[in-house]
Each structure stands twice: as C-alpha cells, then as structure tokens.
Amino acid sequence: MMHDVAINPSTGDLRQRFSALLEAHRGIVGKVAFAYTRSAHDRDDLMQEIATELWRSFHRYDVSRSFPTWAYRVALNVAISHLRRTTRRSAEPLPSDMTSPTPPEPDPRIGELRRAMEAFPPLDRALLMLYLDEQSYAEIAEVLGITETNVATKIGRLKQTIRRDMTAARPDTSGAHHGTR
Amino acid sequence: MELDDLKANWKSLERELATHNSLLRRSMTTQRLRRVKFALWPLxxxxxxQLLVGLIxxxxxxSFWVAHRDVPHLMLCGIVIQAYSTLLMILxxxxxxxxLTIDPGGPVIAIQRRIESLRAWQIRLGPFFAVTGCFIWIPLMLVIFxxxxxxxxxxxxxxxxxxxxxxxxxxxILLALWLWSRRPGKPDRAQWLDSNTVGTSVRRARESLEEIAAFERGEEQ
Structure with a gap:
C-alpha cells in the first residue's frame, strides 16, 4: 500500500512533508494512544510522545513502503513501552492496569471500548486495535511481525474471550449502553 | 457481546478523535519539531x-602494568583496573x-523483545556493579598513587x-542484607528485598519477554 502524500527525503522541507503525512493519517496516533491509556489527559500526553517519536524516526522511514504500516509500528512500540513503564512505576502487575478505577468516559460506547481494551495484555491489545481499525490480516501481520495464520488464530481467540468476558461484565454497563444504541 | 459489536464503538471513538486534532497539530509546529530533533543527544x-573515557x-x-611488571602487586592492580575499564568500555x-539501532519503525514483536532484553540485561548488571564497586576503587587508588x-x-x-x-x-552490609532475606521460613523478607532492589524488575522483564515469546508462538496467555 502506498502512502497518500508523495515524499522524497532528498528535496524540500522534511518537516513539512512529515506534517502532511501525519495529518493525512492523524487517526493512527489518536487511536493507538487511546488503546494504551486510561484517561483523556494521559491520551494527550501519549499522543505527543508518539508524534515526537514518529518525527525522530522519520529519517528511517522507507518511502517505498506504506506510511500507515510504519506509523502503526512506531506508535505501537512507543505506546507499549509507555504502558510497561507506567505499570512498573505504579508497581502494578502486568498485563492489566485496572487496579484503580478508570475515569468515566462521556460517551458510554467509548467507555465500553476502553474497558474491553484494558482487559488485554499489551500485544493482544495491539492486535485488537488493528482489527477494530479494519486493517487486513496481512497488514496486521506486517505491523506486528507475526504470520497471517497466527493473526487469524489470535483474532479467533479474541472473539471468544470478548464474547465470554464482556457478556459476563454486561450487567454493570447495560443501562448506559442500551441508552446509546 | 461480540468483537464486531466493538467496531460500532470504535466508530464512536473515530468521530470523537476527529474533533480532537488541534493537539496533534500543535505538536507538529516547526518549532517543536526542531526541538525534538535533538532529544536523543543527552543519551x-x-x-x-563513557566509551571515550574508556578508550583513553x-x-x-x-601501559601502567606493563611498566610495573617487576612489581607484582602494582602489575596485578594495573591488570585488574585495565580489565574493569575494558569491561565498562565494552558495556x-x-x-x-x-x-542507536533500535528502530521503532520495526515489527512490534521484534522491537519489544529487543527493548525488554536490553532492559533485563541492564537490570542484571546492577548487582554485579554493586559488588565490584565496593572494591574496585582500591586498586585504582593504588595505581593513581x-x-x-x-x-x-x-x-x-x-x-x-x-x-x-x-x-x-x-x-x-550487602551480603548481610541478602543472607537475612534468604533465611528459611521468611519468604516475606526475600519479597521485601526483591521489591526494593532489582528482583521485581528482573521478574517483570522476564515476564514481558515470556509474554512476547508466547504471543509470537501463538500461545494463549
């Protein structure tokens, strides 16, 4: 898949080209930051961290390859490291970072999505996020560095886990959820 | 609840994020990008x-121990300090x-494994430097004098x-603390020492590496 904005690092303003590419794919930063944080404030901080790392690593970006794939890789690597770091600091055990209550989301659907995300370890969370973002199995495999077969197997397991766990947790959230559907 | 039900919620998130792009735009101002460019320099x-000091x-x-081959204790001190200095330089x-070679644009599994391996390795070096640090300054002092x-x-x-x-x-003190924490029937002491030194960090780094390996193999975690 080719990126939307043509770039050539040998000419022109690198910063402008980077900003244009990021603007064209700005959703990636926000979605990844959402998946690995527990509040809007933390999400904003992580978005800045991801954007910073994207720029820092931009000179390594191979223009012949997909910008979204590269951006997903950078964003996920930053976000997973951020999650592991903050979990260690707060002395909470991996994989879950749910020992203190998550601040409520104004939109109950987004709150439900966040609860579903938080239930998974960092790498499974990446898989879930990419799946929800409608990336193909091939793209997911390329971002994560695993085989497509492995992606398919894991998606199947995610479906089972969500069906089991989220259905069990449904009574706590059903009122808010039904009100928005 | 099905995984595909979450996709509808995902669309809500996308709409919410679409109204939230000013922050990202602010992050990407020319001035900020220029500052970011130099962020890795301190590291x-x-x-x-450290490498340069080691090389010097x-x-x-x-040359010190070669010049003092006829004085065994000085030659020994010089060899010990040279070996330690070489080790620090290699590390x-x-x-x-x-x-410098960790490329965050690489596949997530490979990069995470590399980051966690580096972390685990750094943590394991801690006790080594704590013990050697108690004594290594002595031959250094003798060499300087x-x-x-x-x-x-x-x-x-x-x-x-x-x-x-x-x-x-x-x-x-280090040895006594370690022996005190390892006395039979006192697991809480070992736990306390681990949680206040590197034990927990080593365990977590190991767990992270195991989690990455299990994910790569396609095992359930």
Whole structure:
C-alpha cells in the first residue's frame, strides 16, 4: 500500500512533508494512544510522545513502503513501552492496569471500548486495535511481525474471550449502553 | 457481546478523535519539531562519553602494568583496573549500539523483545556493579598513587588494609542484607528485598519477554 502524500527525503522541507503525512493519517496516533491509556489527559500526553517519536524516526522511514504500516509500528512500540513503564512505576502487575478505577468516559460506547481494551495484555491489545481499525490480516501481520495464520488464530481467540468476558461484565454497563444504541 | 459489536464503538471513538486534532497539530509546529530533533543527544553523549573515557584510560592502565611488571602487586592492580575499564568500555559500546539501532519503525514483536532484553540485561548488571564497586576503587587508588610516585603497599601496607576494610563495610552490609532475606521460613523478607532492589524488575522483564515469546508462538496467555 502506498502512502497518500508523495515524499522524497532528498528535496524540500522534511518537516513539512512529515506534517502532511501525519495529518493525512492523524487517526493512527489518536487511536493507538487511546488503546494504551486510561484517561483523556494521559491520551494527550501519549499522543505527543508518539508524534515526537514518529518525527525522530522519520529519517528511517522507507518511502517505498506504506506510511500507515510504519506509523502503526512506531506508535505501537512507543505506546507499549509507555504502558510497561507506567505499570512498573505504579508497581502494578502486568498485563492489566485496572487496579484503580478508570475515569468515566462521556460517551458510554467509548467507555465500553476502553474497558474491553484494558482487559488485554499489551500485544493482544495491539492486535485488537488493528482489527477494530479494519486493517487486513496481512497488514496486521506486517505491523506486528507475526504470520497471517497466527493473526487469524489470535483474532479467533479474541472473539471468544470478548464474547465470554464482556457478556459476563454486561450487567454493570447495560443501562448506559442500551441508552446509546 | 461480540468483537464486531466493538467496531460500532470504535466508530464512536473515530468521530470523537476527529474533533480532537488541534493537539496533534500543535505538536507538529516547526518549532517543536526542531526541538525534538535533538532529544536523543543527552543519551548518545552520555554513552559516547563513557566509551571515550574508556578508550583513553584503558591504554594508560595497560601501559601502567606493563611498566610495573617487576612489581607484582602494582602489575596485578594495573591488570585488574585495565580489565574493569575494558569491561565498562565494552558495556558502553554495546548499550550505545543497542540504543542507536533500535528502530521503532520495526515489527512490534521484534522491537519489544529487543527493548525488554536490553532492559533485563541492564537490570542484571546492577548487582554485579554493586559488588565490584565496593572494591574496585582500591586498586585504582593504588595505581593513581603509584603513578604519582608513591607505592602505598610498599611504604605503608596498613593503609591498604584500611582501604580494603573500608570496601568490606558496604560489601558486608550487602551480603548481610541478602543472607537475612534468604533465611528459611521468611519468604516475606526475600519479597521485601526483591521489591526494593532489582528482583521485581528482573521478574517483570522476564515476564514481558515470556509474554512476547508466547504471543509470537501463538500461545494463549
């Protein structure tokens, strides 16, 4: 898949080209930051961290390859490291970072999505996020560095886990959820 | 609840994020990008400086013990310090290489494994430096004094005993703490020491690596 904005690092303003590419794919930063944080404030901080790392690593970006794939890789690597770091600091055990209550989301659907995300370890969370973002199995495999077969197997397991766990947790959230559907 | 139900919620998130792009735009101003460009310098300079100091001092230590081959205790001190200096230099070079070659644009599994391996390795070095740090300054002092023309061991060996005793104090404290925490029937002590030193960090780094390996193999976690 080719990126939307043509770039050539040998000419022109690198910063402008980077900003244009990021603007064209700005959703990636926000979605990844959402998946690995527990509040809007933390999400904003992580978005800045991801954007910073994207720029820092931009000179390594191979223009012949997909910008979204590269951006997903950078964003996920930053976000997973951020999650592991903050979990260690707060002395909470991996994989879950749910020992203190998550601040409520104004939109109950987004709150439900966040609860579903938080239930998974960092790498499974990446898989879930990419799946929800409608990336193909091939793209997911390329971002994560695993085989497509492995992606398919894991998606199947995610479906089972969500069906089991989220259905069990449904009574706590059903009122808010039904009100928005 | 099905995974595909979450996709509807995902669309809500996308709409919410679409109204939230001013922050990202602010992050991407030319001024901010220019600042970011130099953010890695402190780390690179720190490791580079350690490597440079090692490159300068290691040959000096080597030349010291070569020049003192006829004085066994000084030759031994020089060899020990040169070996330690070489080790520090190798560790700095390795860390610098690992840090500079970690490409966050690489596949997530490979990069996470690399980051966690580096972390686990750094944590494991901690106890080694804690123990060697108790004593390594003694031969260093003897080498420095000998370079200034004063062979402390020959002139006044009592001073060396005192230096050694000074090194034994922190070592004894470390050893006593470790033995105290490992007494049978007192698992809470070991847990306390681990949680206040590197034990928990080692365990977490190991768990992270196991999690990455299990994910790659396609195992359920």
């Amino acid at each position: 690179v300079i720190g490791q580079g400086f 001092l290691t040959p000096l230590f080597a 700095a070079a390795r860390e610098l290489h690992l840090v 000998a370079s200034l023309g004063a062979d402390v061991w020959t002139k006044n060996p009592t001073v060396v005993y005192w230096l050694f005793a000074s090194g034994l104090v922190p070592f004894a």
